[in-house]
Amino acid sequence: xxxxxxxxxxxxxxxxxxxxxxxxxxxxxxxxxxxxxxxxxxxxxxxxxxxxxxxxxxxxxxxxxxxxxxxxxxxxxxxxxxxxxxxxxxxxxxxxxxxxxxxxxxxxxxxxxxxxxxxxxxxxxxxxxxxxxxxxxxxxxxxxxxxxxxxxxxxxxxxxxxxxxxxxxxxxxxxxxxxxxxxxxxxxxxxxxxxxxxxxxxxxxxxxxxxxxxxxxxxxxxxxxxxxxxxxxxxxxxxxxxxxxxxxxxxxxxxxxxxxxxxxxxxxxxxxxxxxxxxxxxxxxxxxxxxxxxxxxxxxxxxxxxxx
Amino acid sequence: xxxxxxxxxxxxxxxxxxxxxxxxxxxxxxxxxxxxxxxxxxxxxxxxxxxxxxxxxxxxxxxxxxxxxxxxxxxxxxxxxxxxxxxxxxxxxxxxxxxxxxxxxxxxxxxxxxxxxxxxxxxxxxxxxxxxxxxxxxxxxxxxxxxxxxxxxxxxxxxxxxxxxxxxxxxxxxxxxxxxxxxxxxxxxxxxxxxxxxxxxxxxxxxxxxxxxxxxxxxxxxxxxxxxxxxxxxxxxxxxxxxxxxxxxxxxxxxxxxxxxxxxxxxxxxxxxxxxxxxxxxxxxxxxxxxxxxxxxxxxxxxxxxxxxxxxxxxxxxxxxxxxxxxxxxxxxxxxxxxxxxxxxxxxxxxxxxxxxxxxxxxxxxxxxxxxxxxxxxxxxxxxxxxxxxxxxxxxxxxxxxxxxxxxxxxxxxxxxxxxxxxxxxxxxxxxxxxxxxxxxxxxxxxxxxxxxxxxxxxxxxxxxxxxxxxxxxxxxxxxxxxxxxxxxxxxxxxxxxxxxxxxxxxxxxxxxxxxxxxxxxxxxxxxxxxxxxxxxxxxxxxxxxxxxxxxxxxxxxxxxxxxxxxxxxxxxxxxxxxxxxxxxxxxxxxxxxxxxxxxxxxxxxx
Numbered sequence: 001x002x003x004x005x006x007x008x009x010x011x012x013x014x015x016x017x018x019x020x021x022x023x024x025x026x027x028x029x030x031x032x033x034x035x036x037x038x039x040x041x042x043x044x045x046x047x048x049x050x051x052x053x054x055x056x057x058x059x060x061x062x063x064x065x066x067x068x069x070x071x072x073x074x075x076x077x078x079x080x081x082x083x084x085x086x087x088x089x090x091x092x093x094x095x096x097x098x099x100x101x102x103x104x105x106x107x108x109x110x111x112x113x114x115x116x117x118x119x120x121x122x123x124x125x126x127x128x129x130x131x132x133x134x135x136x137x138x139x140x141x142x143x144x145x146x147x148x149x150x151x152x153x154x155x156x157x158x159x160x161x162x163x164x165x166x167x168x169x170x171x172x173x174x175x176x177x178x179x180x181x182x183x184x185x186x187x188x189x190x191x192x193x194x195x196x197x198x199x200x201x202x203x204x205x206x207x208x209x210x211x212x213x214x215x216x217x218x219x220x221x222x223x224x225x226x227x228x229x230x231x232x233x234x235x236x237x238x239x240x241x242x243x244x245x246x247x248x249x250x251x252x253x254x255x256x257x258x259x260x261x262x263x264x265x266x267x268x269x270x271x272x273x274x275x276x277x278x279x280x281x282x283x284x285x286x287x288x289x290x291x292x293x294x295x296x297x298x299x300x301x302x303x304x305x306x307x308x
Numbered sequence: 309x310x311x312x313x314x315x316x317x318x319x320x321x322x323x324x325x326x327x328x329x330x331x332x333x334x335x336x337x338x339x340x341x342x343x344x345x346x347x348x349x350x351x352x353x354x355x356x357x358x359x360x361x362x363x364x365x366x367x368x369x370x371x372x373x374x375x376x377x378x379x380x381x382x383x384x385x386x387x388x389x390x391x392x393x394x395x396x397x398x399x400x401x402x403x404x405x406x407x408x409x410x411x412x413x414x415x416x417x418x419x420x421x422x423x424x425x426x427x428x429x430x431x432x433x434x435x436x437x438x439x440x441x442x443x444x445x446x447x448x449x450x451x452x453x454x455x456x457x458x459x460x461x462x463x464x465x466x467x468x469x470x471x472x473x474x475x476x477x478x479x480x481x482x483x484x485x486x487x488x489x490x491x492x493x494x495x496x497x498x499x500x501x502x503x504x505x506x507x508x509x510x511x512x513x514x515x516x517x518x519x520x521x522x523x524x525x526x527x528x529x530x531x532x533x534x535x536x537x538x539x540x541x542x543x544x545x546x547x548x549x550x551x552x553x554x555x556x557x558x559x560x561x562x563x564x565x566x567x568x569x570x571x572x573x574x575x576x577x578x579x580x581x582x583x584x585x586x587x588x589x590x591x592x593x594x595x596x597x598x599x600x601x602x603x604x605x606x607x608x609x610x611x612x613x614x615x616x617x618x619x620x621x622x623x624x625x626x627x628x629x630x631x632x633x634x635x636x637x638x639x640x641x642x643x644x645x646x647x648x649x650x651x652x653x654x655x656x657x658x659x660x661x662x663x664x665x666x667x668x669x670x671x672x673x674x675x676x677x678x679x680x681x682x683x684x685x686x687x688x689x690x691x692x693x694x695x696x697x698x699x700x701x702x703x704x705x706x707x708x709x710x711x712x713x714x715x716x717x718x719x720x721x722x723x724x725x726x727x728x729x730x731x732x733x734x735x736x737x738x739x740x741x742x743x744x745x746x747x748x749x750x751x752x753x754x755x756x757x758x759x760x761x762x763x764x765x766x767x768x769x770x771x772x773x774x775x776x777x778x779x780x781x782x783x784x785x786x787x788x789x790x791x792x793x794x795x796x797x798x799x800x801x802x803x804x805x806x807x808x809x810x811x812x813x814x815x816x817x818x819x820x821x822x823x824x825x826x827x828x829x830x831x832x833x834x835x836x837x838x839x840x841x842x843x844x845x846x847x848x849x850x851x852x853x854x855x856x857x858x859x860x861x862x863x864x865x866x867x868x869x870x871x872x873x874x875x876x877x878x879x880x881x882x883x884x885x886x887x888x889x890x891x892x893x894x895x896x897x898x899x900x901x902x903x904x905x906x907x908x909x910x911x912x913x914x915x
Binding site: 101102105201228231234236239242247249251252258265 | 349
């Protein structure tokens with residue numbers, strides 16, 4: 001058995017702390033590492049093997065199912081190859097990323113990624129996974145308006161194009177999700193996948209209307225609710241003036257006195273989003289910025305494609 | 309009305325404004341923190357605004373009250389009517405009525421035992437900073453600690469003396485006058501109505517007394533042997549009872565060594581018994597009742613003096629005097645002899661009339677002076693006068709008299725009580741019959757030209773009095789109650805009881821806390837007797853009502869013996885409210901902690 005078939009000693013980036021992973025390199029490098037680790041952790045390749053049309057061979061990688069080994073080729077060349085199959089119809093996916101100012105915040109700067117940084121890496125990883133499946137993948141970033149739009153393509157250069165857009169987009173001010181979601185309709189003519197990545201700190205009705213519209217058009221919709229742990233649980237003892245960086249709204253209070261009530265409010269808001277999405281057939285996942293990317297990817301893919 | 313032992317500490321109440329002032333003026337601007345999820349905070353604040361605002365104001369109120377409660381506690385708040393457990397430092401004078409009536413036994417329990425129990429409960433309820441006194445029937449205020457006074461109470465027994473509760477209150481108030489703390493007199497008594505009297509001084513009075521009606525009782529109120537001395541034929545003694553109306557008992561009267569005689573008597577009855585012939589000397593007289601619920605008033609004692617008839621000589625020229633003497637001679641009240649000269653100055657005892665001839669006055673005065681008489685005849689006083697009614701003689705017209713002047717001898721004369729300076733009878737306020745030693749001087753000759761006395765029916769008894777009693781020096785037959793003083797005759801040198809003599813000074817006050825007979829000696833002669841017998845008012849056990857108490861001691865509070873401790877510190881004492889205020893402060897502190905623990909005590913305000 002070749003050495004490549006044995007267990008790898010390299011730590012899987014998809015299971016490390018996101019902040020530590022971010023310190024290992026640039027967006028491209030670490031995203032590839034995350035995806036490689038993530039895919040290696042799967043016991044079967046995503047969306048392969050049940051299609052009837054052979055696509056190509058590739059080198060065996062640890063985690064591949066032995067049943068896909070090309071035994072004839074092994075006999076001829078004494079090398080391990082697995083057979084890959086093409087689905088009959090390719091998926092078109094659109095990743096919608098919230099780039100508002102509220103996303104550019106971390107409850108523990110330096111020790112934790114901002115919601116924006118976390119979301120970028122998660123979106124990049126998702127895009128890479130999708131593109132490796134040869135799914136046409138596009139990207140929309142928005143704040144108070146749509147800031148970048150990359151139409152969905154399945155080309156090899158698509159991922160790098162998406163990365164460039166992610167890295168060049170600067171944080172905006174407000175949040176206008178509904179126009180961005182409207183633009184998705186224009187981009188996805190056929191049935192596809194929409195992944196909406198946001199901290200959801202805006203009034204839900206319009207966004208939910210747009211998401212429902214997408215759902216009605218036959219798209220599979222996944223909402224990834226990005227939250228900093230300090231937004232989930234209010235911390236601190238001294239009285240402070242808490243100010244919303246987008247709206248300027250402020251509240252003066254002492255966190256220790258309000259923690260329980262605040263936690264209940266947040267939980268109610270999350271429950272409201274979750275139930276609203278469920279009613280509309282929309283998948284919903286809350287992801288905190290201290291969640292390993294592999295876990296978040298798994299949640300996202302399970303919810304969106306049923307794979308794991 | 310609430311009071312304070314340290315009112316300056318009330319200045320601390322100003323500190324109660326600190327929480328409000330801090331709330332209004334001392335709020336600092338907190339640091340700003342960028343927080344994207346502020347909308348959740350704002351929503352939380354909106355949802356809990358009413359409750360948190362209420363908590364906020366409650367917290368402010370609690371903290372203000374907490375400071376106020378602490379300041380009030382520091383000021384030592386007090387309230388009239390403290391209980392036994394929580395009373396302010398107090399001065400208490402406990403009057404434990406162990407007078408004769410406390411010896412009453414009801415339902416098998418002596419009254420004194422119940423009173424002592426009540427007094428002990430009061431002392432047990434006292435604090436170390438209380439000032440305590442104990443006053444009993446001896447009227448002496450004793451200061452001591454609760455333990456010391458409880459020890460004294462343990463040893464107290466019923467006294468034969470009477471306790472005037474009004475006087476006892478005055479003594480207690482006087483004893484506590486210097487105390488700066490609130491004071492009250494606590495009467496622990498069977499509360500005989502006869503023991504109540506107005507009290508001197510001012511101050512609170514608490515009366516604790518038995519509940520229910522008093523028991524019936526019959527006592528001996530008086531024992532009177534009549535005028536002394538008796539002749540050999542004896543005399544009559546009279547006993548009088550007092551007590552509960554309708555109650556009867558057998559009274560036994562005994563004179564000297566004669567067998568006692570029993571008679572049935574009811575309350576208020578007078579019993580008389582003749583003694584029969586007796587030999588000369590002093591004889592005890594004793595009256596005794598059948599035992600009843602109160603034994604100490606069932607016996608009464610006195611003594612009688614039996615003397616032989618005087619041996620006297622008189623002149624037939626003194627027509628009226630001679631006639632009276634003959635009458636007394638025929639009745640055995642006089643015997644012819646030389647012991648007593650009636651009418652003129654003789655060798656021995658003499659009843660001296662002024663001379664019919666004024667020229668003889670000088671010689672008579674010189675003779676009197678030579679005998680050491682303290683009196684002499686002065687000038688003739690013109691004008692009619694009347695003898696002043698007294699124990700010796702009634703009212704009689706005096707037409708002519710000599711002024712009787714005092715002077716000369718300073719020796720002891722043995723005058724009886726009630727005749728200061730030896731004056732036996734006065735006329736118009738001036739001495740008319742006087743005695744000095746064994747000589748009696750008459751201011752007028754006993755003839756109708758001088759006075760109307762010889763023509764009256766009182767003349768012979770008067771001569772009998774002079775010849776058989778006054779000339780011997782009237783006997784001191786004194787009756788007093790235990791603890792009450794009595795003035796002894798000037799000639800007294802000792803008092804003897806049960807064969808034990810006790811030297812005394814003539815004219816001094818004598819008192820005994822024990823009942824019994826005390827014979828008065830002048831050297832070797834017995835000149836009288838002091839009968840110390842219970843005060844008859846102690847036999848009247850009828851209890852005073854609360855209305856009686858309120859009338860005599862306005863503002864006094866009454867309660868039963870069982871509530872002695874709880875009321876003793878209530879009237880003059882003050883309830884110490886420090887404890888309740890501190891407890892209130894502790895409760896407020898707990899409420900503060902609970903409110904703060906609920907969170908959101910500062911509330912929220914929109915920026």
